Amino acid sequence: MIRIRGMHKSYTTGKMVTEVLRGVDLDIDNGEFISVIGPSGSGKSTLLHAVGGLDSDYTGAIEVDGKDLAKLSDAELSAYRNETVGFVFQSFYLLPHLTCLENIALPAVFKRGAEADVEAANKRAREVLEEVDLSEKADVFPTMLSGGQRQRIAIARALFNKPQVMLCDEPTGNLDSKTGTAIIDLFRKLNEDDGITVLIVTHDPRIANSTSRKILVADGALTEVEDATEAIGGDDNNGDEA
Amino acid sequence: MRLTRLLGVVTANLNRSRNHFLLASVGIVVGIATFAFFISLGLGVRNVVLGKIFPLDQLEIVPKSLDLAVGPLALGGGEVIDQSKVEQLEAIPGVEVVYPKMRLTVPSLGVGGKEVLGTDLRSEMVADGIEPNLVTEDVDGDRPFRDFDDPEAPDYQAPEPCDKDADCGEDRYCGRPPGYREPPRGSGKKAPKPDKVCRHYIPILASEHVVELYNGALRRAHGFPKLNPDFVLGLKFDLKIGASMVSASAKDEIIREKGMLVGFSRKAITLGITMPIGYTKRFNVAFGKPDDAQRYHSVILVVPEKDDVAAVAKAVEDLNLEVADTGAEQAALLIAIFIAVFSLVSAVIVGIAAVNIMHVFFMLVYERQHEIGIMRAVGASRGDITTIILGEAATLGVLAGIAGVLLAFGAASTFDALSANYIPDFPYKPTSYFIFPWWLIASSLGFSVAFCVLGAFLPARRAARMQPAAVLSGH
Numbered sequence: 001m002i003r004i005r006g007m008h009k010s011y012t013t014g015k016m017v018t019e020v021l022r023g024v025d026l027d028i029d030n031g032e033f034i035s036v037i038g039p040s041g042s043g044k045s046t047l048l049h050a051v052g053g054l055d056s057d058y059t060g061a062i063e064v065d066g067k068d069l070a071k072l073s074d075a076e077l078s079a080y081r082n083e084t085v086g087f088v089f090q091s092f093y094l095l096p097h098l099t100c101l102e103n104i105a106l107p108a109v110f111k112r113g114a115e116a117d118v119e120a121a122n123k124r125a126r127e128v129l130e131e132v133d134l135s136e137k138a139d140v141f142p143t144m145l146s147g148g149q150r151q152r153i154a155i156a157r158a159l160f161n162k163p164q165v166m167l168c169d170e171p172t173g174n175l176d177s178k179t180g181t182a183i184i185d186l187f188r189k190l191n192e193d194d195g196i197t198v199l200i201v202t203h204d205p206r207i208a209n210s211t212s213r214k215i216l217v218a219d220g221a222l223t224e225v226e227d228a229t230e231a232i233g234g235d236d237n238n239g240d241e242a
Numbered sequence: 243m244r245l246t247r248l249l250g251v252v253t254a255n256l257n258r259s260r261n262h263f264l265l266a267s268v269g270i271v272v273g274i275a276t277f278a279f280f281i282s283l284g285l286g287v288r289n290v291v292l293g294k295i296f297p298l299d300q301l302e303i304v305p306k307s308l309d310l311a312v313g314p315l316a317l318g319g320g321e322v323i324d325q326s327k328v329e330q331l332e333a334i335p336g337v338e339v340v341y342p343k344m345r346l347t348v349p350s351l352g353v354g355g356k357e358v359l360g361t362d363l364r365s366e367m368v369a370d371g372i373e374p375n376l377v378t379e380d381v382d383g384d385r386p387f388r389d390f391d392d393p394e395a396p397d398y399q400a401p402e403p404c405d406k407d408a409d410c411g412e413d414r415y416c417g418r419p420p421g422y423r424e425p426p427r428g429s430g431k432k433a434p435k436p437d438k439v440c441r442h443y444i445p446i447l448a449s450e451h452v453v454e455l456y457n458g459a460l461r462r463a464h465g466f467p468k469l470n471p472d473f474v475l476g477l478k479f480d481l482k483i484g485a486s487m488v489s490a491s492a493k494d495e496i497i498r499e500k501g502m503l504v505g506f507s508r509k510a511i512t513l514g515i516t517m518p519i520g521y522t523k524r525f526n527v528a529f530g531k532p533d534d535a536q537r538y539h540s541v542i543l544v545v546p547e548k549d550d551v552a553a554v555a556k557a558v559e560d561l562n563l564e565v566a567d568t569g570a571e572q573a574a575l576l577i578a579i580f581i582a583v584f585s586l587v588s589a590v591i592v593g594i595a596a597v598n599i600m601h602v603f604f605m606l607v608y609e610r611q612h613e614i615g616i617m618r619a620v621g622a623s624r625g626d627i628t629t630i631i632l633g634e635a636a637t638l639g640v641l642a643g644i645a646g647v648l649l650a651f652g653a654a655s656t657f658d659a660l661s662a663n664y665i666p667d668f669p670y671k672p673t674s675y676f677i678f679p680w681w682l683i684a685s686s687l688g689f690s691v692a693f694c695v696l697g698a699f700l701p702a703r704r705a706a707r708m709q710p711a712a713v714l715s716g717h
Binding site for chain 2: 045046049050052054055057074075077078079081082083087089093095097098106107108109110111112118157161169
């Protein structure tokens, strides 16, 4: 379970301080499928990064299964990112000099206390490749793939260590509508079949409306909404993000 | 992060940025090559100078003398070292062995060399006597260095009568009995001659300096051939003790002996011949007084540890003796300065190269910031990022170090080849001017790794401190 209490986060540019999150609270149960919506610069990605342990420069508390992330050491926080969460980004962020299989197995490089068994890592990487229907792309470099295929590889990488939580930062932002829908369907399948908690940051009200909970980030506060289209505006039929 | 995984990441990173690293490592390669080349040159030169010309593990001790210059003359000197001083020297901590040396105090002439040079040379001889058991490693069993004429020696054999050399076999000759003194030829004096007996040649040791001096300089002046030291072993020559080309110095009587060169030794007198000390004792007593047998002109102390030399020299001073100035200290100082200067030069080159390494790593860290962010997102700690970058620097250091050492090897081999083919022979000309001990190679690699890691330290620190969220979101 993820429990956020009184979280403040601000950015400083020169002398100007912008407070994007003003003491927000949020509870997310295990196995939920949640979207975070809101205008650009509202703090959606900031919230996601903080929950994922990528950003520890905030005040307040974020507890995951009872552990306060702010109190973890760098090594403990790294282990948390490695084992508990999986990230999927809008720009995929695959390493171009590694094959798809090597990209997927990258978390194994930094796994603490793991056996240095390359074979086991490769076996697991092939399993998740199969899960995202790209078995034949194991030895292909990411630059040879389409956008949708790259995002599937990125998802496979996030799944490598069987995370409890998938944190997806506008995962369909660089994809066409059809491919985006397929990716969201994949997240839903992982959520339903494997019980993985999925937290998606999106601009797309249609994607948001397909999730079980919708959290609006606006003016530094979090608000749970029923209809994303109504909350942020936009065409529900338009899958492409603005 | 396991070593095998680290090596995999490091190798991949080095491979894809190889052009950057190749350029960055040029300075390190040149610096390490300079370091290895000049240190090995210094070691090689030191080996020749302090190992052959001025052996630093041997101190020659002479009586402290106060010479007084009076016009063209220097008055004073002439002191000797007696047996009690020898025993005191033996007791100094750090001294392994004491070699008493007794100089022949009467003039002598040497005549011989025809079998090697085609003509006999005639020369005044300076002779030293040393204990035979102190040079056993310098002679082989076929030509022993021992006192054959000492009647008190356990293996002494009384000489048998003979008429000609053939009666005595190859290793001996037919001559007058030991100690027989005869008037010089042409003096007009007559004395009864004892019957001839089979005599052993006096075993003679020479210093390698003599051959070096001959081959490097003397032979050119006389048009003689270059000598192979091994070939001249066994060379026989006549010795006339008491005779001199300076007529005023010649004694009334002479002792005729024959000598045989049996080996070369660092313990032999630099210019002259060295024989078992029993011979010089008997010759000195024969032309002097009985107590001359207990008066040594110098002793050699063997001090195995160079670190003990200073303390031993101080103890020697306290005994009112002094270390003969061989030039070793000045030579050692010059070589040390030479090594220090070039070490400094190479350190500056490598230091500048390290700055270049730093720039390249800063650039690479900037280029790879998204990659570093991704690594952090999938579980890399700050320590992992630091380890990867410093691992790349260390690997680069090892490769550059190996290249630098190989370059130094190549330059040294080229230098040696040029020297062998184009530089005329000179005394102590070595076959190689360089010594590459294992520690030099290890320290060259260590030096290279240390400077590369040092150069990459700040970039690695910056990479480790990057906020992954900021890098991945573009804030």
